[in-house]
Amino acid sequence: MERVLSIGERLQRLLEEAETESKRKIAEARRKADEMVARARDDAENRRIMAQRGDGIEDLIKTEEYKAKQEAARILEKYKERAEAVKNVPREKIEEAISFVLSEVLPK
């Protein structure tokens, strides 16, 4: 009977230790979580302040420049296509225009 009691105490201790370990694990997780969120908030705040000062936005500007340059290339290409189309005027249109000009130049 004494032995059962002794085992009971040891088992109780085991449970208490598990409880303590659980609390430690949860507390550790909460600490890590708080740190993680606090660091994220600090980073965000620092970046916001830097952005307001115009610092640390080089990457954003580079990205915007890259996107804009790509769009600019597309715009130029379209203008070049239009310019080429302008140069390919059908012969009958040219004749019509020349007749119109000559009718203005020559006296009636």
Next chain:
Amino acid sequence: MSSPSIELEAQLIERTVAKRNETLLSAEETAKKILQAAERERERIKAESEKQILSIVSSELRAVRDRIIGKANLEGRRTLMSAREEVLSALYDEAMFRLEAIAEGRDTKIRYGEVLKKLLIEAISAIGGEEFIVSVNKRDYAFLKENLADIKEEMKEYVGDVIIRLDAKTIDAIGGVIIRNPEETKIYYNTLDARLLKARRKTESEVAKILGVI
């Protein structure tokens, strides 16, 4: 120790160990959930921060974009305008060659003598008066010297009996006339070159429409 006692002890140990494991497992699950929630919060803060920064620097980014796109549009428009100018210049050059052909008599559909007479009438009517000095190019000078009497006769109906003197000093022009009064107070440029220049200013937008290059 009796056998039921050992069995009781074994059951107690088993239940306790199970409870211990359950407690530890539950704690691990809770810790995992806490860290996952923190991770989600971190991502939310980061995304919100990116949004705020974009909002703060948006005017700067817009300026960067506007500068690059604006330059491209300007360059593109220049390219297009240059192409239009090229087409229009080629067209007016061709019109000038046609006028040369008419003035030189290579274009048989139009009688240049008639054109010259009309140019004379137009210029004389514009200046007004009775006596005029006419300057023409070398080829037209030869033509007028030979035909001036006939032309004057034909012109009578429009400008009356006028005195026309040919200027021996010829001009450099495709064709047409420059007329002035003897006092040289009035002068009228009615050369084909001048008329083409004037016509270009007047017709360019209409010509562009005809060519479809607007």
